[in-house]
Amino acid sequence: MNCEIARRLMETNDPSLAQHLRSCPSCIVGAHARYYEAPPALEQKIRASLRRETAPSVPWRPLAIAASILLAVSAIWNVVLLRSRVGQNELVAEDVFSDHLRSLNGTHLLDVPSSDQHTVKPWFAGKLDFSPPVKDVAGFPLLGGRLEYVAGHPAAALVYGRRAHIVNVFVWPSNAAAPESTQTRKGYHLRSWSDNGMAFWAISDLNGSELAQFVALLRQG
């Protein structure tokens, strides 16, 4: 008796099964043990997880790490740049300050004493590899100009007067846009700015607001 026949007999509780079942309890299992069918939701879950598996994975983790390293490096670099620029600025201010004092103490205030910008400007030609802007500033008569070295740069010094006060303006070409700054050093006011690829420093014992007015007029003119 094969299992198939035995199964049919079992369904009718046929007593002739006895003999077969002695040798084949498997038939009982095959015919009557429960066959568990997968819950319908399981197939959807599996399909979804396979979709996730095949979706191209963006390596977020390495990307995030790279981004944060980049950010940290650029932040540090900025601080370094800022510090060096601040340091640089400090150095220039120091030089401007001592040049200004020297020009007042000694006899070397003016190489070209002239109130005519058309005399002063051409005088620099051949002495500098750039042509500094020389302008008349209302209320601050031009006194003349001279050659200077500021922080290692050959610079044009333009001298303006206001009552008994002297204003020195140092000019040199600079690609780096110098930060505009206003500072006071031992009673002298300093202002720096840049225009048209030139770095400008103005220093005077004028009060701060008059120097500011001077700078504004110079930059306008």
Place this chain on the structure above:
Amino acid sequence: MAVIPAPMANKLALFEQSVLPHLNAAYNLARWLTRSATDAEDLVQEAYLRAFRSFETFQGQDARAWLLAIVRNTCFTWMRKKGDQPAIEFDEQIHGPEDAPDAESILLNEAALGSLQNCLEALPLEYREAIVLRELEELSYREISDIARVPIGTVMSRLARARRRLQQCLEGALK
């Protein structure tokens, strides 16, 4: 939704076409091995992911047997980790009583079916595996030996012992 690259899409389509249809077999095996519906569901899902990842190793043989081997391994690994399934003894001395049960007393009523369920679940894991693969999936000894990674002789002896235990169990339950 991200676009699936073409080779992946092909693999997925082939996989769904050849392996997904055997979901019931996978679930039935996992359900009998773990005796828990929720565990079976989780393990089948995990087994399908494993199967998909190693689909390259599938050489076009019987997809059902290939899948069942993965389901079986997933279940066994999980149960071993859980530590709640003592490995069965392979002691040849373990024999049932030689007198066969009185089959006529086995009435296939509700009680008997309940007993059958209990007796099957009470079988040691490896015996249960062999019986389910043989009687419910109707796999050959060769296929079972491949899935369970044991020699055919071991499959046969496991089946023999499993049947004997079932007989004893059913007899005891229906007395």
